[in-house]
Amino acid sequence: MTERFIATALALVLAPAAAEAEPQRAPTATISLPGAKLPKTSLERLLRKRRSTRSYGARPPTIQELATLLWAGQGKTRPRRRTAPSAGATYPLDLYVLVTEVRGLTPGLYRYDQQAHTLKRLQRGKLRPALQKDGGDLDFVDLA
Numbered sequence: 001m002t003e004r005f006i007a008t009a010l011a012l013v014l015a016p017a018a019a020e021a022e023p024q025r026a027p028t029a030t031i032s033l034p035g036a037k038l039p040k041t042s043l044e045r046l047l048r049k050r051r052s053t054r055s056y057g058a059r060p061p062t063i064q065e066l067a068t069l070l071w072a073g074q075g076k077t078r079p080r081r082r083t084a085p086s087a088g089a090t091y092p093l094d095l096y097v098l099v100t101e102v103r104g105l106t107p108g109l110y111r112y113d114q115q116a117h118t119l120k121r122l123q124r125g126k127l128r129p130a131l132q133k134d135g136g137d138l139d140f141v142d143l144a
Contacts, residue, residue: 029121030113031105034064036071063104067117070095074114082114100128 039046074095075083082091095112097119099105107126110119 031119033067033117036068037064060101060103066102070112076114098127
C-alpha cells in the first residue's frame with residue numbers, strides 16, 4: 001500500500017491523474033505566504049499537549065495556518081539554515097501540499113519553497129480521490 005501511495009503522489013507531480021477529469025496542469029503560479037505566526041507558549045507546554053489524532057475540525061485551515069505549519073516543518077531561519085535539522089545542511093527533503101480546502105488557496109498540488117516562503121502550484125484541481133484510491137481507500141485520507 002505504501003509504495004503505491006507514494007507512486008500516486010509522484011504521479012500527481014509528474015503527470016495529470018488519468019482517472020480524474022478535473023485536475024489540470026496549471027501554469028506555474030507562485031503564491032506568497034504570510035509570515036509564520038507562532039503561539040506564545042513554552043516548548044515544554046507544547047510538547048506536553050501534543051497528540052496524534054485523526055479527528056478533524058469542521059473549519060478548513062487558513063493560509064496563515066498552513067504558512068506557519070510549512071515554516072515549522074522546513075522554513076528558513078537564517079542563510080543556509082532551516083527549522084528542521086540536516087546532516088551537513090544538505091536538506092534533502094521537500095514539502096508538497098495537496099490542498100483540498102484551505103481558505104485563500106485554489107485546490108491543487110503545491111511545492112513549498114522554503115527560501116522564498118512561497119508555494120508553487122504544480123497542478124490545479126481536486127486530486128484527493130485519486131490519492132485516496134491508491135492510498136488503500138483509507139477513510140482518513142478522504143477526510144483530511
